[in-house]
Amino acid sequence: MQQTADQQVHNLIRGAGKAKGERGRAKMDIVESKQISEPIKSEAQISHLALDIGGSLIKLVYFSTNSDSSSSSSKDSVAVSSGNEGRPVLEGKLHFAKFETAKINDCIDFIRSKQLRLSGFQKHGAPAGERCTIKATGGGAYKYADLFKEKLGICLDKEDEMDCLVAGSNFLLKAVHTEAFTYMDGQKEFVQIDHDDLYPYMLVNIGSGVSMIKVDGPGKFERVSGTNVGGGTFWGLGRLLTKCKSFDELLELSHRGNNRVIDMLVGDIYGGMDYTKIGLSSTTIASSFGKAISDNKELEDYKPEDISRSLLRMISNNIGQISYLNALRFGLKRIFFAGFFIRGHAYTMDTIAVAVHFWSKGEAKAMFLKHEGFLGALGSFMSYEKHGFLNLKVHQLVQQSPVDASRGGDKIHDPPNGELNENQSIDCSICLS
Ligand SMILES: Nc1ncnc2c1ncn2[C@@H]1O[C@H](COP(=O)(O)OP(=O)(O)O)[C@@H](O)[C@H]1O
Ligand SMILES: CC(C)(COP(=O)(O)O)[C@@H](O)C(=O)NCCC(=O)O
Incomplete structure (x- = not known):
């Protein structure tokens, strides 16, 4: 009828x-x-x-x-x-x-x-x-x-x-014209997506854990790698180390922190000098949380702000680096980062973008999505x-x-x-x- x-x-x-x-x-x-x-x-x-x-x-x-x-x-x-x-x-x-x-x-x-x-x-x-x-x-x-x-x-x-994940990503990149953006040095810039030139790309979804997916077309993809050091690690370790009650509180703390208090920098090892021969400046982190081994301090002696910042930097940098190495395996230049770990957070995006830029010598680009977690x-x-x-x-x-x-x-x-x-x-x- x-x-x-x-x-x-x-x-x-x-x-x-x-x-x-x-x-x-x-x-x-x-x-x-x-x-x-x-x-x-x-x-x-x-x-x-x-x-x-x-x-x-x-x-x-x-x-x-x-x-x-x-x-x-x-x-x-x-x-x-x-x-x-x-x-x-x-x-x-x-x-x-x-x-x-x-x-x-x-x-x-x-x-x-x-x-x-x-x-x-x-x-x-x-x-x-x-x-x-x-x-x-x-x-x-x-x-x-x-x-x-x-x-x-x-x-x-x-x-x-x-x-x-792939269907959602393809859809957003095609349908929402201010979906993708780059973030570097505090500058957010929307990226125009050419629909005829979208594939292939790398999608990195940073949820509790991290999945890295090479996307070749609608419904055409391969999960090429992943890491268990992801958003759950940041929130889980952060909660234990800082006693924060919420994820946002932990993120908020990182704004005010100074990671150099806990991270061991190249300069800490090289007497304040750069290690120019291998391209490392004195301010590069040589070892995340490395200062904690020699400071003779207890957990209570560190500020939660500094711990949060070191942790956020360590995890974001690591994900940025692994993502780039996987993109390199397949010759992919564009890496879209999604998942609620990112939370539109400036420092997180900046760290990921810097890692991709640094390891790719400026060849690859980190991009982020407005509807990151959805x-x-x-x-x-x-x-x-x-x-x-x-x-x-x-x-x-x-x-x-x-x-x-x-x-x-x-x-x-x-x-x-x-x-x-x-x-x-x-x-x-x-x-x-
Ligand atoms: N309100 C929140 N509560 C818990 N985790 C949050 C919150 N907001 C952001 N996160 C971060 O997002 C991650 C989960 O991201 P999501 O993409 O939703 O992954 P999953 O599918 O594994 O839940 C958490 O591990 C944490 O790092
Ligand atoms: C198992 C998962 C796909 C589950 O997705 P999630 O709930 O974390 O969004 C993800 O946590 C993951 O890819 N973990 C990394 C596992 C690994 O490759 O080592």
Whole structure:
């Protein structure tokens, strides 16, 4: 039976369509949000929640409509992609939120309070209790599957983590024109991505651990390396050494610290001189935390600020170096760094960029992503498309001149209790076809 546009919209939003392929397919046009979005209005409707449950954080991505968009007569909301004429358009936003994995119950409460559990899709022919299904990636999609079933009555439809990271990265690099940027000496500069010249590139995802992925095209990639010294190491060691209560507190401390108090520099070993013959200046760190072996001090004698700064520098530098060496193996010049370890933090990005610059002698470039921590969750969201529930199509490929934002770190604030990262939401529209 032919459905009215409103019925189609309702079904899409409520996940009440029938089997895969029977429901209205949706086309989604992404435009980048130009301003901080308002909080979701109560009448806004939410659809297509997707999750990435990592070792440290749970990331959520979902779409919400603007309250007045569920009509094809809304002129402003009609997408311009060919083939969609007269079809209903939902205008809205992709929203992002995150929770600590250790506080998974907060995430479950959030999903329940926002009625997000109704926003997946329904499996045709499945027993009543297994019908509501949500796309999820990350190790926690396996680990916490029973908990989601028990507490929310939803099944997690698992998507591979690496597939999702790459899908999310490719999508952002193509769809959001101010997504990628370089960061060096306090200067942030957006990078124009030539869509015909995007591949190959190296994607380094710094989560709890680190994955290094050579990306050759859509769905074409190889995880070429990784390291267990990642974001979890920084936060875990930092917590033990400084007694900080939160990741942001630890990061904040590093602003005020001086790593030279603990790190052993080339100059400390060479009597204040450079080691010119092998290209090391006296200020180069010869050995992270190396001073602690000879200072005859205890942990309490060091300032938490200095410890935090040394630790952040040690880990960022190490990741930058390993990433470059792997890029070198495959002749890759562009390395995109993502994952929530980065947190838009100036010193972290600067250290990584300097490491890449130093080891590559300026040949390779470190780039960072605005939606750094949400690649996996976005990839998970986009897998609705893969399975015929959404047809994502990017049409707004605005090319901008590089913008010099020249400021020290665009800090992305952690939402307490899962508040939305509104400053990262993406305006978009979904067209049913
Ligand atoms: N609020 C936070 N709580 C814990 N870790 C955080 C927080 N914000 C940033 N981080 C950092 O981000 C890392 C997790 O990054 P993420 O990309 O979410 O990886 P994962 O998928 O392993 O959870 C943590 O190990 C930590 O270094
Ligand atoms: C196992 C993981 C893919 C899990 O992803 P995460 O939750 O850290 O984002 C990641 O932690 C990792 O790549 N660790 C490094 C393992 C290694 O190559 O040594």
